[in-house]
Amino acid sequence: DISAKYVSGDNPDEAEGFEFLQTYDKRASQECYLSVLSNWAYATNLTEENKQNLLERSLVYAEFQKEAWKNATSFAWKQFKNPSTRRLFKFLSILGTAALPTEKLKELNEISASMEDTYSTSKICPYSLQVVITDESENLDDDKSSSEEENCTLSLEPDITRILKKSQNYDELAYVWKAWRDSSGKKIRKRYERFVELSNDAARLNGFADMGEMWRESYESDTFLEDLENLWKQLLPLYENLHAYVRRKLISKYGNDKIRPDGPIPAHLLGNMWAQDWAGVQEFTEPYPGKPSLDVTPQMVEQNMTALDMFNISEEFFSSLGLKEMPPPFWEHSVIEKPTDREIVCHASAWDFCNGKDYRIKQCTDITMQDLITVHHEMGHIEYYLQYADQPSLFREGANPGFHEAVGDVLALSVSTPKHLKAISLLNEIADDPEGDINYLYSIALDKISFLPFGYLMDLWRWGIFSGNTSVEEMNTKWWELRLKYQGVCPPVKRTEEDFDPGAKYHIPGNTPYIRYFVSFVIQFQFHKALCEAAGHEGPLYKCDIYQSKEAGKLLSQVLQLGSSKPWTEAMKIMTGGKTNKMDAAPIIEYFDPLIQWLKEQNKNYTLGWTSNDPTICP
Numbered sequence: 001d002i003s004a005k006y007v008s009g010d011n012p013d014e015a016e017g018f019e020f021l022q023t024y025d026k027r028a029s030q031e032c033y034l035s036v037l038s039n040w041a042y043a044t045n046l047t048e049e050n051k052q053n054l055l056e057r058s059l060v061y062a063e064f065q066k067e068a069w070k071n072a073t074s075f076a077w078k079q080f081k082n083p084s085t086r087r088l089f090k091f092l093s094i095l096g097t098a099a100l101p102t103e104k105l106k107e108l109n110e111i112s113a114s115m116e117d118t119y120s121t122s123k124i125c126p127y128s129l130q131v132v133i134t135d136e137s138e139n140l141d142d143d144k145s146s147s148e149e150e151n152c153t154l155s156l157e158p159d160i161t162r163i164l165k166k167s168q169n170y171d172e173l174a175y176v177w178k179a180w181r182d183s184s185g186k187k188i189r190k191r192y193e194r195f196v197e198l199s200n201d202a203a204r205l206n207g208f209a210d211m212g213e214m215w216r217e218s219y220e221s222d223t224f225l226e227d228l229e230n231l232w233k234q235l236l237p238l239y240e241n242l243h244a245y246v247r248r249k250l251i252s253k254y255g256n257d258k259i260r261p262d263g264p265i266p267a268h269l270l271g272n273m274w275a276q277d278w279a280g281v282q283e284f285t286e287p288y289p290g291k292p293s294l295d296v297t298p299q300m301v302e303q304n305m306t307a308l309d310m311f312n313i314s315e316e317f318f319s320s321l322g323l324k325e326m327p328p329p330f331w332e333h334s335v336i337e338k339p340t341d342r343e344i345v346c347h348a349s350a351w352d353f354c355n356g357k358d359y360r361i362k363q364c365t366d367i368t369m370q371d372l373i374t375v376h377h378e379m380g381h382i383e384y385y386l387q388y389a390d391q392p393s394l395f396r397e398g399a400n401p402g403f404h405e406a407v408g409d410v411l412a413l414s415v416s417t418p419k420h421l422k423a424i425s426l427l428n429e430i431a432d433d434p435e436g437d438i439n440y441l442y443s444i445a446l447d448k449i450s451f452l453p454f455g456y457l458m459d460l461w462r463w464g465i466f467s468g469n470t471s472v473e474e475m476n477t478k479w480w481e482l483r484l485k486y487q488g489v490c491p492p493v494k495r496t497e498e499d500f501d502p503g504a505k506y507h508i509p510g511n512t513p514y515i516r517y518f519v520s521f522v523i524q525f526q527f528h529k530a531l532c533e534a535a536g537h538e539g540p541l542y543k544c545d546i547y548q549s550k551e552a553g554k555l556l557s558q559v560l561q562l563g564s565s566k567p568w569t570e571a572m573k574i575m576t577g578g579k580t581n582k583m584d585a586a587p588i589i590e591y592f593d594p595l596i597q598w599l600k601e602q603n604k605n606y607t608l609g610w611t612s613n614d615p616t617i618c619p
């Protein structure tokens with residue numbers, strides 16, 4: 001409540017403006033609740049009826065936003081004295097896609113809902129259906145009675161995700177990699193092209209050059225692009241060393257006819273559909289094999305762990321810091337397992353229902369360590385919602401979107417330590433020696449370092465499309481140029497402009513900006529360092545576990561309660577005890593230092609980096 005800070009008697013317009021905000025805030029929370037509820041109904045049951053309800057409710061919400069925008073912009077709010085009041089009006093003055101004429105907004109929302117549907121219901125056939133029967137023992141005349149369609153029921157979660165992690169068959173992986181793109185991205189290319197046009201129309205109606213510029217507004221910084229480039233320059237050596245090491249390991253596994261020692265890595269061999277995290281290749285590439293595995297998935301399965309157990313483990317970590325527990329509606333309404341009777345959007349997400357009571361997670365939880373980390377990631381969003389619940393609705397956002405992505409991951413950095421995994425009996429023994437430490441740092445690097453170029457290039461590509469620097473005709477070619485330049489990966493099968501590979505990643509049809517994850521993967525180590533200091537941790541940063549530290553919880557809570565009421569630079573200053581108000585790569589470099597030194601030693605007689613003269617096919 002900002003009334004306490006309002007000094008009456010100033011510019012009379014300001015008193016009226018303040019009153020307007022009070023009324024707006026109540027209405028906004030009600031309208032937001034109804035809009036989110038209809039979005040939830042669709043996401044958890046992808047029927048035509050739920051889609052129509054969502055589209056209707058979205059138009060009602062847009063009318064409310066337009067009305068509020070007209071009122072707000074009638075005030076001379078830039079002259080207001082109270083900084084919080086001015087900030088609230090500043091946020092209100094950006095209307096977003098609701099600025100579109102109704103017909104265009106309807107078309108935009110319709111395309112958005114249908115792209116989400118295509119992505120979420122995509123299925124592929126199993127590899128076995130594709131393989132010509134070569135094994136003579138196979139009874140050649142047993143007919144594949146069921147038609148192709150009946151057997152083609154593999155969905156991304158959990159089926160295809162499991163295959164990508166488990167299979168080490170080059171051709172099966174290439175088949176699955178291509179089949180997924182044919183059934184998801186390829187199918188939405190035309191719709192996405194129209195979606196970009198309508199998005200840019202909306203951005204221009206808000207006074208921005210294009211939608212990319214409107215997205216970047218959330219970082220309130222006119223040096224944002226160069227700050228990102230500087231971070232990438234500092235982090236590239238870490239990535240190059242990891243890439244060179246993993247490439248060598250994959251060559252010894254798949255053969256040097258499949259991967260060049262100075263070339264890009266085929267994108268389908270890294271254990272993940274988008275090669276955005278390489279945890280899937282850990283067990284056959286780790287530096288010191290034979291040590292206790294750090295992937296606790298087997299223990300989770302052996303203990304018959306359920307999705308609910310995983311959510312309880314995560315909540316217990318938050319409450320051990322003195323942070324808020326999940327409220328009753330969370331446990332009542334969340335969907336934490338894939339339903340068997342309907343189609344839903346399986347991609348995990350956290351939901352704020354804007355009424356200070358209802359918060360939910362939707363996740364098709366698989367019993368894996370990867371999904372345990374994702375549970376913490378999603379619960380980090382819920383914790384942030386709970387912490388800023390008393391802010392005015394316009395301040396119920398992250399300090400910047402990267403802050404929102406970092407919360408859960410910071411806690412997961414502590415949860416993932418061998419010490420903590422042993423404490424929650426997910427690890428029987430710890431290799432508490434230098435080799436064990438390298439293995440541990442390597443397992444975290446496969447998640448965090450491998451992600452950095454992907455986290456960066458996703459919106460480099462999208463900003464290029466929105467700005468027109470990348471023409472519609474070359475969308476896929478540009479995608480693979482960026483994938484080669486930043487990630488050093490290549491497609492196992494030839495790509496053309498008939499394909500639309502960015503569309504095979506949730507956030508493109510889902511229209512969620514992505515640079516927030518690159519920002520998060522940098523600042524989460526700044527946060528980890530600050531919280532470890534608050535917790536009184538001594539010794540290397542990678543050994544820190546803030547579990548049960550009320551001091552760390554207090555510092556984190558202080559920052560999260562602010563929401564977006566202050567520029568994120570102020571929140572960063574509070575988090576780091578005044579050390580910095582910027583994004584800083586030093587903590588992530590400090591965290592991984594022992595591994596980087598080890599990798600440099602391993603790589604000293606080998607080529608770092610990669611070249612290829614055709615980004616659209618592996619050399």
Ligand SMILES: C[C@H](N[C@H](C(=O)O)[C@@H]1CCCN1C(=O)[C@@H](N)CC(=O)O)C(=O)N1CCC[C@H]1C(=O)O
Nearest residue numbers: 347348349350351374377378381404405510512517
């Ligand atoms: C698995 C995770 N799902 C997103 C997230 O949790 O960020 C979902 C979908 C898009 C936004 N979203 C939300 O839940 C927001 N409502 C949260 C908020 O902004 O309040 C995800 O996409 N991740 C995690 C690591 C990298 C990335 C990926 O998997 O590529």
Ligand SMILES: [Zn+2]
Nearest residue numbers: 377381404405
């Ligand atoms: Zn997130």
